[in-house]
Amino acid sequence: MKKIWILVTTVILLLSTIIFILPKTHSVVVSSAPYETYTIGPEGDLVQTQTAYEPAGILSFNDTLLNPDDMFIKDDLIYIADTGNKRIVRIDLDGNIEVLITNLGEPTGVHVDDNNYIYVADRGLRVVQIYDDNLNLLNNIDRPSEPIFGLNAPFVPLKVSSGPRGVIYVTGEGSVSGVMQFNRYGEFLGYLATNPTNKSFYRQILEFFNQDLAPITPVSPHNLAIDEKGSIFTTSKTSMMPVKKYNIASRIVLSPDYYGKTFPSAVFVNDFGNIYVVSENGLIHEYDTTGNLLFVFGEEDATNEILGVFSGAQDIVVDSNYNIIILDRGRGQLQLLERSEFTARVHDGLRSLNQGLYNVAEWEDILRMNSVFALANSVIARTYYRTADYETALDYYMIAQDRAGYSDAFWQVRNNFLQQYLGMFLSIGLALGFLYFVLKALDKKYAIYQPLRNTQAKLDEVKII
Known part of the structure; x- marks a missing residue:
């Protein structure tokens, strides 16, 4: 008996050990990246997943960037607003650098359109400049004189982009009315993408009792991106919906969940609609076209220079191979993050999905x-x-x-069940109803239920003690 007890105890201990050391079904492969990658799990919370992007290196070039503030990628050519050096440079993925425009004031935004025209938002000179593909200055957009711009509204351009039909979009410091719109000739068209304001419960009570309160000033949009359909994506330094997508009617149609502890620095949209956001502390978000979070990862370290860790993530773009490029303002670097096989599979699935x-x-x-x-x-x-x-x-x-x-699937299952069996249920119901009336008529004429009634009467006479 003692031997049997020892054997049973040993088996239980072995099974417990095996269960303890076995990985759970959602375990993921640990990578060499200096950060962990998370995605949305079945319960709607963040769960660790495979590394979505691996640090691949720093793009080396024979020059120095000083406090770069913005970049734009077109045909795998990276245009950079080299703010501290007051110039615009262009770098290819092999590290060849070319200085395009010099003698600027404080360039904080750069954009290139389909005609290879270069747009520069110059915060120092308070102007948006447009250059043709031969680098000839075509136009200066200064502070608008139209009354709809606002009598005391400031014009301090930060970022610039262009969309369909040649419309130019500009974010500005203190531009609380939203993103400024200009036509191709530099004429002011109006504002859009105004940030909503957040009223406290206390303020709502005061307003209900008609108290005179100072108006709430919206936060001005900071950065922007335009997708192929002309939808506008903005980032703002606010805790309420810091990342938003607007339609052409200036209505918010998407505001994905944001997990950054600091405000977002930039937003980028790739050719099949995925949205990339980088925060000031180097946290990178990737969403699908409907705002579902795919991956969130990244770290910041201002003291130690570690591949994949940033000193001041300022901008984010994606090359033709869907690898991420981060503009590190603090170190004046371009860091490359290579897409993993798992992420490539997800992208292939999303691309198919977008094509129906x-x-x-x-x-x-x-x-x-x-x-x-x-x-x-x-x-x-x-x-x-x-x-x-x-x-x-x-x-x-x-x-x-x-x-x-x-809910939708359950409704369809229930609907199919009813369609399949409703006729049968109705037939049974009608048959039972018909049988009831037939038996009732027979009982009335022949008293067929009389034996049952007699039995019931006898049972009623029985006293239960």
Whole structure:
């Protein structure tokens, strides 16, 4: 008996040890990156995932950047507002640098349009300059004189971009009315993308009782990006919706969750709609086109120079291979972060999705690499939903904790059930109703239920002690 007890105890201890050391189903591969990468898990909270981007090096070139403030990428050529050196430079991915424009005041924004025209927002000179592809100065946009600009409104350009139909967009220091719009000739068109204001509960009570209060001044947009459809993305130094997407009617259509402890510095949109945001402390967010968080990662270290860690992340762009490039203002560097295989799989799936192609195999591969990647479960559920396999969709929506999708799929399952069996239920109901009236008529004529009534009467006479 003692030997059996020892054997049982040993087996239990071995099983406990095995269970303890086995990895959980959502465990991920630890990488050599100096930061951890997180994504949204099934419960809607952040969970650690595979490294989305690995530090790949610093782009070396034979020159020095001094407090660079902005950059723009076109055809894998990087245009940089080299603020401290008062110039605009262009660098290719091989590190070849070319000085384009000099003798500026304090260039804080640079943009290049489809015609290779260069736009420079100069905070020092308080002007937006436009150069053609031969670097000839075409136009200076100074402070607008139109009354709609505002009598006391400042004009201190920070960032500049252009969109469809040649419209020029400018953010400015103290531009509380929003992003300034100009036509291709430099004429002021108006404001858009005004930041909403946040009223405290106490202020709302005072306003309810008609108290005279000073108006709340909105925060001015800081940085911006324009996607291929002309939608405007802004970052602002505010805790309420620091990253926003506006439509052409200046309405907020998207404000993704932001996890940075400091304000966002810049926003970038790639060719299939993914949104990239970098914060002042080097935290990088990547979202899909509908604002679902894909990855968040990054670190800041102003003292130690570590690859993949920043001293002052100022801007973010993505090259043609979907690798991330970070402009480090503190060190005057361009750091490259290379896309991982897992991220490439996610991008392929999103690209197919944006084209209306629902490929379950792509997303099942992603789930095999990371079983808690919530977006993959949602996409697979959506795919089965579109093919009318609502019960399978229901299972995947449950795993993804997608309440809206689960509700839709559940309604369809219930609807299918009713459509399949409603006729049968009605037939049974009608048959039972008909049988009831037939038996009632027979009982009235032949007293077929009389034996039952007699039995019931005898039972009623029995006294229960």
